[in-house]
Amino acid sequence: MEVRRHIYFSGRVQGVGFRYRATYLAQSRKLTGWVKNLWDDRVEMEVQGEETNIERFLQDLQRQQFISIDNMEVAEIPCVEESKFRVVY
DSSP, X not given: OEEEEEEEEXXXXXSSSHHHHHXXXXXXXXXXXXXXXXXXXXXXXXXXXXXXXXXXXXXXXXXXXXXXXXXXXXXXXXXXOOSOEEEOO
């Protein structure tokens, strides 16, 4: 069953390749959504796909070199129709 999550990440998540690693990992797990930097040094993301794939994706993201996630604010939101995961500016 597909789910969609809206997530705010805080910690060392900007200037460390977070958005590009997230895009690569999401695409490799067949997830869709988007990721972007915020003005307050957090990163915002919406990710959609199978719940187990999202959980594995988040675990993989936390294991990336240079990235240090201190906190994730996660909310479940309605699914949307989209075809890929992308970086939003």
